[in-house]
Amino acid sequence: MDENTILSVRDLDLWYGPTQALKSVSVDIPEKQVTALIGPSGCGKSTFLKTLDRMNDLVPGIKITGSIQYRGQEIYDSKVDVTWLRKQIGMVFQKPNPFPMSIYDN
Template structure:
């Protein structure tokens, strides 16, 4: 098993609140790892640590390691913009920029220095195709991305993340604000994307975890209770707490 992302004894505090406790987790290449657990269990915090978006919280304190391709991302030599280029993120609420669809997708490549119009056109088309929304928007690339439906906006956000050609894609409850049809489109998309990317998703929805993920990690009160192949975790959980959670006894 080739883990692209790996955490070693990861601890995180928000002020006095010990939000992540000694997390050791491997996220293998070209697989979907789902993080599940009740609200406030630390799964989103964990996800945000993987591309250092938690750096934006002023009171945060982190110990331990997150290894991206064997490089500790907290190493002072690591450029955080380099990391975020390679570890992309899709947020819970669709958040396209208030710009045209084209400019949304081209934002990342432009930021990283691509100015050539033809090259940008290619990236935009490829990314939109990659996010399975090209056919729906190809005739209105100059229209505002905010004019699209929520599900389309979320796929624009996925396309925007793909445009910088990341290695890993983090998705923070990326379907929780969407209707069932949009959700199923994005789930199909995830299955397609994992051929080229390594994906980590946070989800509240256990059916979704069983549908899309290869591996599953169960978080509770800031601890990683259990991580295993999704099928195993849901059929023969090792820990009593996991069993209670997946059978719906709490959460």
């Protein structure tokens, strides 16, 4: 991993039940640079973004394999505090997407 890489994704696969939505995604995302994901509707852009802050943890029937590291730390490690991770990797969506918790906690 390059010293300017803040997120490193390796061989990421994601299934919604029997349907595979992401296949062998590998990418390094550099710190303090703009990174764009471009593709047609339904190609997995939003699904990929949701894996970066573990929003897919809230979806039943999801299976994720591969590695996503934030600053060298595996984000799917059981020791990672998801609230801390989501504070580090902020997302802005076109539509509000609150978590199933209080307004204060969101």
